[in-house]
Amino acid sequence: EDQVTQSPEALRLQEGESSxxxxxxxxxxxxxxxxxxxxxGKGPEFLFTLYSAxxxxxxxxxxxxxxxxxxxxxxxxxxxxxxxTYLCAVSGGSYIPTFGRGTSLIVHP
Amino acid sequence: xxxxxQSPRHEVTEMGQEVTLRCKPxxxxxxxxxxxxxxMRGLxxxxxxxxxxxxxxxxxxxxxxxxxxxxxxFSTLKxxxxxxxxxxxxxxxxxxxxxxxxxxYFGPGTRLLVL
Numbered sequence: 001e002d003q004v005t006q007s008p009e010a011l012r013l014q015e016g017e018s019s020x021x022x023x024x025x026x027x028x029x030x031x032x033x034x035x036x037x038x039x040x041g042k043g044p045e046f047l048f049t050l051y052s053a054x055x056x057x058x059x060x061x062x063x064x065x066x067x068x069x070x071x072x073x074x075x076x077x078x079x080x081x082x083x084x085t086y087l088c089a090v091s092g093g094s095y096i097p098t099f100g101r102g103t104s105l106i107v108h109p
Numbered sequence: 110x111x112x113x114x115q116s117p118r119h120e121v122t123e124m125g126q127e128v129t130l131r132c133k134p135x136x137x138x139x140x141x142x143x144x145x146x147x148x149m150r151g152l153x154x155x156x157x158x159x160x161x162x163x164x165x166x167x168x169x170x171x172x173x174x175x176x177x178x179x180x181x182x183f184s185t186l187k188x189x190x191x192x193x194x195x196x197x198x199x200x201x202x203x204x205x206x207x208x209x210x211x212x213x214y215f216g217p218g219t220r221l222l223v224l
Contacts, residue, residue, distance in 0.1 A: 034212065043113075043200050043215030044152075087152065096165055097213065099152040 002027045002092050004100035012106045013078055021073040021103045023088030033071050034097065035064050036087040044087055047073075078107045113216035115201050121222045127189040130219045133182055134203030142213060143176055143186050144200040152200070158184065159206060191223045 005024045013019055025033065032051055036044035048057045050066040057064050061082065063074040073086055085104045089097040114133040122128055134141050143155040156166040158178045166176070173192070178184040188195055198220050202213040 036215075041218075043202075043218050044213075046212045046214065049212055094165070096154060096157060098154075101151040 002090055002094075002098040004088055004090055004098050006086075006088050006100035006103050008103060009101070010104045010106075012108065013075075015079055015107055015109050016077045018074070018076045018078070020075070021086055021105070023071040023073070023100055024069060025071070025088070025090045026069075027090045027092035027098075029093045031091045031093070031095065033066055034089040034091070035071070035073055036089065038085045038087055038102070047086075075105070078105075080107045080109050083107045113201055113203055113214055115199075115216035115219050117219060118217060119220045119222075121224065122191055123224050124192055125190045126223075127187065128191045128195075128221060128223075130186040130199050130201075130221070132184045132186070132201030132216060134184070134201070135214055136182070137205065138203035138214070139181075139206040140204040140213075141178060141184050142202040142204070143184070144202065144215075145197045146200060146218070147197045155186070155199075191221075193223045196221055196223050 003026045007022045032049050034049050035047040037047055038044045048064040053066055053068045055066050061076050065072045083106050085102040087102045089099040091097045116131045139160050141158040144152050146152045155168045156176045157164050161178045174188055176186045198218045200215050200218045202215045204213045
């Protein structure tokens with residue numbers, strides 16, 4: 001059974017204070033690891049897909065990295081508008097994605 | 110493209126009533142997913158369709174839940190009879206499904222409250 005564990009559950013940062021979110025996973029034959037952002041009252045919004053260990057992707061202040069056991073979402077010099085819940089999901093042999101519980105990020109001005 | 114469309118956005122009903130949630134996926138997407146999200150359990154997959162055919166419904170809680178996809182542009186999730194524990198946000202998502210695991214695009218969700 002595929003499993004995804006995200007840490008920390010909640011994170012409070014000051015504007016400009018860089019940090020990282022962790023997504024640890026176990027999956028039989030990784031097909032893809034996904035990062036989503038979810039704002040209150042909205043559906044998850046796609047950020048990145050990573051397919052193999054060593055892969056990295058960037059978007060504005062966000063950078064996602066992938067190893068064989070975990071993924072990190074690095075947030076550089078965050079702004080208040082980066083406040084959201086960040087969800088990680090993995091897809092393995094079944095093609096059915098398994099989601100983590102998410103990390104709730106609050107960035108204070 | 111308008112994205113994934115869900116209706117209604119909010120639904121308040123009484124225990125025992127039938128509830129029907131609707132979803133229009135992104136045109137051209139072959140896969141459709143229904144999820145339920147609660148504070149306690151997070152995001153749970155209920156059912157997955159590919160080319161209008163249910164592929165995996167192992168996440169459907171019980172016989173009170175049913176889902177259909179009569180064509181490529183429409184799907185319903187029905188709860189009959191509804192119970193207070195069904196209160197949650199229900200999301201529909203679609204995916205292009207080009208043979209490699211593809212990104213899912215989520216709708217805005219239906220917030221269901223069963224009294």
